[in-house]
Amino acid sequence: MQNILAIWQREMKSYFVSPVAYVVLTIFLFLCGLFFFGGLAQLVQISISQAQMGGQIPIDVPREVTSYLFRTMALILLFLVPMLTMGLFSEEKKRGTIELLLTTPVGNSQALAGKYLASLTFLVVLFAASAITILPLFVYSQPDWKPILSGYFGMFLYGAALLALGLFISTLTENQIIAVFITFGVSLVLWVIALAGEWAVGSARSIIEYLSVIGHLDDFIKGVIDTSHIIYYVTFAFVGLFLAYRSLESMRWKG
Amino acid sequence: MIEVEHVSKVYNGRRAVDDISFRVEKGEVLGFLGPNGAGKTTTMRILTCYMPSTEGTARIAGYDVFEDSIEVRRRIGYLPENPPLYMEMTVESYLDFVARIKGVRPRQRKSQVNDVIEKCNLGDVRSRITGKLSKGYKQRVGLAQALLNNPEVLILDEPTLGLDPKQIYDIRTLIKGLAENHTVILSTHILPEVSMTCNRVVIINKGKVVAMDTPDGLARQMAGAERVSLTVEGPADVVRDKLASIDGVLNVQASDPATETSTTYTVECKLGSDLRSTLAAAVVTQGWGLLDLHGVSMSLEDVFINLITKE
Ligand SMILES: Nc1ncnc2c1ncn2[C@@H]1O[C@H](COP(=O)(O)OP(=O)(O)OP(=O)(O)O)[C@@H](O)[C@H]1O
Ligand SMILES: [Mg+2]
Numbered sequence: 103m104q105n106i107l108a109i110w111q112r113e114m115k116s117y118f119v120s121p122v123a124y125v126v127l128t129i130f131l132f133l134c135g136l137f138f139f140g141g142l143a144q145l146v147q148i149s150i151s152q153a154q155m156g157g158q159i160p161i162d163v164p165r166e167v168t169s170y171l172f173r174t175m176a177l178i179l180l181f182l183v184p185m186l187t188m189g190l191f192s193e194e195k196k197r198g199t200i201e202l203l204l205t206t207p208v209g210n211s212q213a214l215a216g217k218y219l220a221s222l223t224f225l226v227v228l229f230a231a232s233a234i235t236i237l238p239l240f241v242y243s244q245p246d247w248k249p250i251l252s253g254y255f256g257m258f259l260y261g262a263a264l265l266a267l268g269l270f271i272s273t274l275t276e277n278q279i280i281a282v283f284i285t286f287g288v289s290l291v292l293w294v295i296a297l298a299g300e301w302a303v304g305s306a307r308s309i310i311e312y313l314s315v316i317g318h319l320d321d322f323i324k325g326v327i328d329t330s331h332i333i334y335y336v337t338f339a340f341v342g343l344f345l346a347y348r349s350l351e352s353m354r355w356k357g
Numbered sequence: 358m359i360e361v362e363h364v365s366k367v368y369n370g371r372r373a374v375d376d377i378s379f380r381v382e383k384g385e386v387l388g389f390l391g392p393n394g395a396g397k398t399t400t401m402r403i404l405t406c407y408m409p410s411t412e413g414t415a416r417i418a419g420y421d422v423f424e425d426s427i428e429v430r431r432r433i434g435y436l437p438e439n440p441p442l443y444m445e446m447t448v449e450s451y452l453d454f455v456a457r458i459k460g461v462r463p464r465q466r467k468s469q470v471n472d473v474i475e476k477c478n479l480g481d482v483r484s485r486i487t488g489k490l491s492k493g494y495k496q497r498v499g500l501a502q503a504l505l506n507n508p509e510v511l512i513l514d515e516p517t518l519g520l521d522p523k524q525i526y527d528i529r530t531l532i533k534g535l536a537e538n539h540t541v542i543l544s545t546h547i548l549p550e551v552s553m554t555c556n557r558v559v560i561i562n563k564g565k566v567v568a569m570d571t572p573d574g575l576a577r578q579m580a581g582a583e584r585v586s587l588t589v590e591g592p593a594d595v596v597r598d599k600l601a602s603i604d605g606v607l608n609v610q611a612s613d614p615a616t617e618t619s620t621t622y623t624v625e626c627k628l629g630s631d632l633r634s635t636l637a638a639a640v641v642t643q644g645w646g647l648l649d650l651h652g653v654s655m656s657l658e659d660v661f662i663n664l665i666t667k668e
Contacts, residue, residue, distance in 0.1 A: 108457035112443065119445045202441035202502070205405040206458045207430045 105208045109216025110223070113190070117224055122189070126182050130228050131235075133178050134171065138235040141170035164245030168236060172253045172323045175232065176316055179261055180293060184285035186224055187268025188278040190217045191350075195276035200353075210350040214343060218269055225261045229254055249325030256322025259335035263315065264289055266342025273349040289315065358383045358510060358540040359404065364413035365564075366399050373399045375564035376413070381557075386536045388555035388572075389544040396564040397544040398438050401514050404542070405435045417510055431460070434508035436516055440499025444488030448479055448498055451487050452505065459506040473501040476531060478524070492519040500528065504535075511535065513543040517550060529554050584653040585626060585633055590619040590646030597622065603639055605630045619648055 117123040145166055194200040203213055239245045268285040275281050296314035299307050311317055315338070318331040359381040366374040374396040381387045389397050403410045404417065406426040414421060420428040443451055452470045461469055474483055477497045482490060487498055496519050503511060516532065517525045532541060532554050545551060551558050552572040560568040560575075568575055589596050593611055600622060601609045608625040626632045633650060640647045 104460070104463075105458050108454055112446075112454050115450075116443070116445055197441070197444065198437060198439045199441040199443055201402075201407055201435075201437040201439075202455065203458070205407050205430055205433070205435045205437075206455070207427050207460055208458050209427070 105212040106216045106219070109208070109213055110220050113217055113220030114223060116189070117186075117220070120189075122185055123224065126185055126224075127228065127231060130178060130182060131231055134175060134232045134235045137174040138167065138171055141167050141174075144170075164239045164243050165249060167239065168245065168250055168253060169323045171232075171235065172257060172319070175257060176260060176319055179257075179264065180289050181286065182228075183261065183264040183289065184268055184282040186221050187265055187272050187285060188281040189272070190221065190269055191272040191346075192276050192278050192281045196278075204353070210347060214269070214346055214350065218266065218343065221265045221269065222262060225258065225265065229257065246325070249323065252325050252327050253323045255327065256319050256331070259322075259332060259339075260315065260319055263335045263338035263342065266339040266346070268342075270342045270346040270349060273346050273353070358385075358418060359387075359542065360416045361400070361404070362414050364400070364403060364410045364415055366396070366403060366408075367411040372564055374403070374410075377561065377564070377566055378413075379559050379566065379569060381540055381542060383540050384536060384538070385557060386532065386541040386543070386555045388551035388558045389542055389561070390546070390548070390551055390558055391544075391561040392546070394563075395561045397561065398514055400561075401435075401512050401542070401544065402437075405433055405512055406430055407437075432509045434503035434505065434511045436499050436503040436511075436513045438514040438518075440495045441502070442487040442495060442498060444486070446487055447484050448487055448490075449474070449483045451498065452501060455502045456505050461506050469505055469507075473504045476504060477501040478527065493521060493524060496520060497524070497528075509539060511539050511541045511543075513541065515545055516543055517545070517547065525550075585624045585636060586621060586649070586651055586653050587624060587636060587640070587647070588619050588621045588649035589640055590648060591640075591643065593620045596620065596640075596643075596645060599639060599643060600624055600636065603632065603635060605632050605635075619646070621649075623653065 145163055149163075191200070194203060236250065264285075267288060268281070271285045271288070272278075272281045275284075292313065292315040295310055296317055299310035299314065302310055312334070318334045321328050321331055361380070362378050364374060364377045365372060377396075377400060379387075389400070391397050399408075402408045404415055404422060406422050406429055409423055414423070416422065417429045418432050420432070422429050443454070446454065449470065452473060453466060456466045456469055474480060477500050479494070479497055479501055482494055487495065490498065496516070500513070500516055503513065513532075517528055520528060529550065532543065535541060536556075543550075543554070555572060558568070558570060558572055558575055559566055587600070597609050597611050600606060605627045606624055607627060610623045612621045612623065624632070624636065631652075633652065637647055637650055
């Protein structure tokens, strides 16, 4: 436990002394803000045209805005998560500090846990910061709490899954840039696989749709918490962590 | 304390370490000597559980490095070839981090960190960023890190690499001091280091142990003979024949005349015999002038070059 805490702390410090943390935070907040206003402007357009056509359906503005925001956040995370995980192990390999980590009585699982928790903590920091863009909704209206909370919950699970994937990939290379591109590439494939699903038929279609990493987000954003989606993301994260664990083991015991 | 038995390491079909066996007793300082690429670092990485051996076993304090890796890691301090520093941390926070992951109790952490800072002369740089330190200071931080938690066994890969002469002296003194209650393996290419700090030397070349002895023993064993140098005033040919006829003398070589009337001879004697007084008596009874007489020991350098160039 002391080991996990020590490694967690070191990773957190290293995020915030390097530019990575600030770049990621800035990009994230800037894009969230941009899309928030973009989404709002679009809604205004829609409601104006609806009013002109004498439409009767009232639009739940806060709900539309938050769901739009969550969807774009998911897209932004696709780009930012690889930056959060790229250094976790590749930097240790490149600098030779892995030789310290693997020869002290730190277990592989503890090293993994410390690093993974640090990246999760950073994710929570990002979400906390993004709440700034949602707060105005509470000033001007009474949005429903539930979809916002469940949306964040879903985003957290989604982020946790991608972080585990990135963590695994950073154990494979000592080059951070390669780690970024592979993590991004694999995540992207898991994103766009949903499109492939549209051409498939029968059970192939349902399998492909099940694999898609964003398909499971929709219900959370709508305010529905469905255990099958939780299971999907938790399994995803678990597989990532397990592969990372095996990869570390093999580093130590490869012939 | 350390037992290495028939350890080999194969990298992609190349044998970097080939059937190495040796033991290190408690309190010994073992010098691991060999040219570049001999397999020193590889052997140390096996001992520190960083990588597995392809064949053979190694035990530290009775624990197998493969089977009981965690127990072994609790008992060792390791200075890798490149000091494993987190470049963005200060010296003090880095050492504190290492103390934590080595399992030093929270209460003792501060005093232990201060202790190794003092031992390795890091007081002046304790709040500097490790990434911005000079090579020698980085090396000292790496050494300080290895000493944390007072491990029974220290494994130091070229501990004096990049240090200035004063520091080399200090670190050697430190290592000698550690020998009282630690067991140390250190690798080096620097020969005086071995004769100064080590009780025993293992010389490896191309992955194989080529010699194992005390530094003095090694010098003697390699010479295969005791050598005496004499400078005698007298007729060169006659003197040489006379010296060669003495019982126990293997070979006499005359060097160029030192002065017009005297010549220096190098006499190789049978191992373990001290013929200095016999030689002196022989010269004096002939009425020649004996200007100089001293034993010559082969330097470790000679031994080393001899061993590793001999196929
Ligand atoms: N990770 C590796 N993969 C493949 N070959 C390696 C690896 N590490 C070392 N070798 C090879 O193994 C041999 C022994 O290397 P090692 O680093 O143990 O030598 P060394 O005695 O420490 O040399 P030096 O004095 O230069 O530090 C060398 O031929 C080296 O090229
Ligand atoms: Mg080496």
